[in-house]
Amino acid sequence: MVTINDIAKLSGVSRTTVSRVLNNSGYVSEKAKKRVLEVIKETGYVPSEQAKSLRTKKSKVIGVILPKISTETSSRVVDGIDRELSNHGYHILLANANLDTDKEIEHFKLLQSRRVDGIILVATNIEDRLIQTIKDVNVPVVALGQDVPGVSSVLYDDYHAAFDVTSLFIKRGHKRIGFIGVDETDRAVGYERKKAYFDAMEKARLNVDPAWVQKGVFDIESGEKAMLTMLADSKEAPTAIFAVTDRLAIGAMQALKKKGIKIPEEMSVMGIGASDLSKYVTPSLSTVDYYNEKAGTETAKLMIEHIKNITEMTRKLSMSYGLIIRDSLL
């Protein structure tokens, strides 16, 4: 592996001069510069970012902790993050928490040991241990998807999105509206969206049969199961279903189809996420676009601001969203 020293020797100058042409800093004579550049090309020399980082204390790498890699949301978000970061010469170091808080915490340590310049946490459940870990970390942390105390966060407007969905059903004349949520330990998806549903119902003075409120776990199967339970347990079946996730909604649709219940004639369905799936299921699923890629980009921007300006205070950024009305809705 050829180093800066080799280049220096071969071009008959000192390392310092080589370093200068490498970084375009300070004065270097045209002649020296030309010679150095030649030698670099001949040797195929590639400067070591490692050594540079050790010296400059900047790695130009951002760690990204994902709850799960193979997810539509994750890949959109990462895409958005990378889009912004790569513009500034940063690279992404991936860390997959696989929905395990222990691993999440461990990754903070690992990323720190690799001296990343910042850590982006695509967040799900926020436990105290996690918050503590984040506090102990000595690089900027920005969260995406959950409001993490003391940490700059990019947030989806879960409450208003969910409120709007419920209200949309109500405006269209639905009185009995079912809800399929997830565990409330997920504050954004579990708690906020559910609260909004209840608030919207209450505001419209609509009753909620407890059987109308079911819970799943982020996959299609559990949506199907939740729907079946709802159908079986409720005295009077709902005429509309709000699932907090597209996959949950699609699961519900599957259940409905199997039961011979027509969508949207007998049951309207809405999800959240604007997944690819939502567009191509039959009937096409009405949903909410959370602009994940944009969210990723914004998160990256925030991160860069934090890196550049150390005195930056913690900020909370709320993303907008867009309702997508399709055939699953009457």
Next chain:
Amino acid sequence: MVTINDIAKLSGVSRTTVSRVLNNSGYVSEKAKKRVLEVIKETGYVPSEQAKSLRTKKSKVIGVILPKISTETSSRVVDGIDRELSNHGYHILLANANLDTDKEIEHFKLLQSRRVDGIILVATNIEDRLIQTIKDVNVPVVALGQDVPGVSSVLYDDYHAAFDVTSLFIKRGHKRIGFIGVDETDRAVGYERKKAYFDAMEKARLNVDPAWVQKGVFDIESGEKAMLTMLADSKEAPTAIFAVTDRLAIGAMQALKKKGIKIPEEMSVMGIGASDLSKYVTPSLSTVDYYNEKAGTETAKLMIEHIKNITEMTRKLSMSYGLIIRDSLL
């Protein structure tokens, strides 16, 4: 930032000893070890992998060059790669080529400058410049998805998969079979699959109307367009469509639906990829599972072998695949 020197001083030993307890190497007295561990805990010291790498010439980071981040295949593959790599203490440094060969080449340089221990290339089009770049790189390279000359590669069995799909149609009595492909510069997806289609047709002594062979560009819209063109141009419409990609197939299905052509009664359709989408479109799409995650894992394994054993020769690994028969097929 506390360093190994601080730990040494605080615990009254030399850096060497600290290093020894850190790496569990050599002899350290229980007493010294205990003291050092205490101090480390107190100070929250996290060793710098950077400095370590500079010294050991191993970064424990693998660069992964993706043709596109936000893709179902990509995320599955990355998931598989990470699963294996993380078991060995490696991290993934992401690089998005965004379908641009220039960027791909540039990423090889960038990853090299970051001194990654290896580079996994999730490949699409293989140009000579690329091959040259790979040759110049001085770390192990493993390709996934395309057979890159001189480079260990994990390959999908495109030829046989496509042959099987076509043969399946034939076995079920179809005589007029349409094909929607992609540009042949993509050797695996464009060339191999097309060749297999023609070979299977020829083997069965079946004619191919040139209008039955169309081309798209990996997205649903182009599949729709290709289907429409096929329908318009062919003297006798096919009774079955083989699209080299699920998205292309789904596009074709869209076109068919709009034209009022019933699937599968009037037209059978098959794709490749076993995408999520394929399972939930109506009718559900028959397809081929390429086991992307497994492919990722295998690629990572190959990479690790290469890293550990420098004298390893270049290997080609062919993945198996599985046909998934669903409702789109008569």
Next chain:
DNA sequence: CTGTTAGCGCCTTCAG
């Protein structure tokens, strides 16, 4: 069992 010494490849004062 432990410390000394010598760098890994680079940047950055500080003198010329």
Next chain:
DNA sequence: CTGAAGGCGCTAACAG
């Protein structure tokens, strides 16, 4: 305009 010297944080002989 250029070079010498020092050091980033760590590991790896080599002596004790």
